[in-house]
Amino acid sequence: MKKYTNTGSKDTRSGFGDGLTELGKTNPNVVALCADLTGSLKMDDFKNNHPERFFQIGIAEANMIGIAAGMTIGGKIPFTGTFANFSTGRVYDQIRQSVAYSDKNVKICASHAGITLGEDGATHQILEDIGLMKMLPGMTVINTCDYNQTKAATLAIAAHHGPVYLRFGRPKVANFTPENQKFEIGKAVQLTEGTDVTIIATGHLVWEALQAAETLEAAGISAEVINIHTIKPLDEEAILNSVAKTGCVVTAEEHNFLGGLGESVARTLALHQPTPQEFVATNDTFGESGTPAQLMEKYGLNAAAIVKASQKVIARK
């Protein structure tokens, strides 16, 4: 089985910030908007290098989304930045009417997604945002797994016309995908080859899935790990090809099982190839305060949970 090395833990939000810095140099139409969280979103470089293209909106997320929609008229490519909770649930109707329905080229970039925001607790965490965003017609939904991939995705969405939700996180996590990788929206990345179980993971759970695959290998179980960075549009072909080999699936995400990646995969399987599936996700609950590692453990979002789910789903074949 192919092994992956952590080249040095970094936060995915820094991948976004560094991607934005690069876009500032290469694409004069890129503008950035922030709702009083410039440092948290790692947008300081862009702000300092291009003050005329950086818009501090204040604590007014609804206004930020509306301004971003309006800025596309005349050719700008707005990147909005705030926490995932305030990027989605707080401004759902603004995104729905002014961005998605109006087909505006706005990039909604959301940090501190999921439960790993940690100590701030459930008011600032969000485990429903993938569902909220994927239900909007025309919205592309991306959840990247590490620093390198987040940076690549940030560059890729600027070149893609249409509304995008880009979801990333706060804590430092393993950085293991290639530097300067080509990011293809809607294209799954197969990380390991396997024959017994397919593990489809997104975001911070991809590294956990790789750790789980190593544990499973030691136990004589061959796991195929697929990194689904784009939840919508979903790479159905990659999923079906893998499942044709393995005959069972574990999906893993830092999100509620309702409305998340797992449900999108389940629909694909139900339509084309009914297959046993287990869900590593939160179980219709809010989060709480704690360290990211404690929360991942308590809410069953780590390698151990993926190993357990894999064993369970294999037994159901």
Added chain:
Amino acid sequence: MSDNKSLENLVTQVRRDILRMVHKVNSGHPGGSLGCAEFLVTLYNDIMKLNDGFDMDGKNEDVFFLSNGHISPVIYSVLARRGYFPVEELNTFRLLDSRLQGHPTTHEGLPGIRIASGSLGQGMSVAIGTALTKKLNGDDHLVYSLHGDGELQEGQVWEAAMYAAGNNVDNYIATIDYNQKQIDGATDDVLPLGSLTAKFEAFGWDVLEITDGNNIQAIKDGMAEAKARTGKGKPVCVLLHTEMGNGVDFMMHTHAWHGKAPNDEQLESALAQNPETLGDY
């Protein structure tokens, strides 16, 4: 520049369009549409600098956003009569497969519309965004928007108002359709707006009033003054006093026609008060 007589003729025809559109499908919002007919006719045919044809980016021309999207009949009629799309298409208002949706959208590609509106309170933010882009592009044309007065009860409007003044968005004129009525009754009864002049001024806007917002000359004068106040560091707010249902006697002085269509008899009476000027669609 257009003379008042030809604008008045256009207003009369726009009123007929509004009435016939909502009557045909027995739905839509004639009251606010009629109240803003003089304003939008004058805006599109005398005040705004517009290019020929429609381009979504609206570069090097003035851009207008309708935030109170429910008065779609009037904007559809004004756009069609300005040549953005065939006037015959007004016949499809609110019908299945039409580009003239109940509330304006970009989704069906109707020329003249740049953003969906209907869910209230969002248009000022959008207009500010386009005004910022115009500044970035070195485009010295203006952005205009229209809002219902009841719509100001939405909090997002005040987020936007605070931003525009705080960031010197002075290439922007927001007009408030100040008819003091909303679906459930008088704004004073539903949720009092207080002094809008004082509110906008406190937010840092330059505010002026057009006390007869159904008079073409008053609109011309007021908007000329509004334009003269742009470029001076402040966004400009126009309080446009209008009469909901203007031009149809039984639709005036009441909020009853906010979202109700006339029946056959009422249509006949309303049209008789507004004889055909430029040809019905």
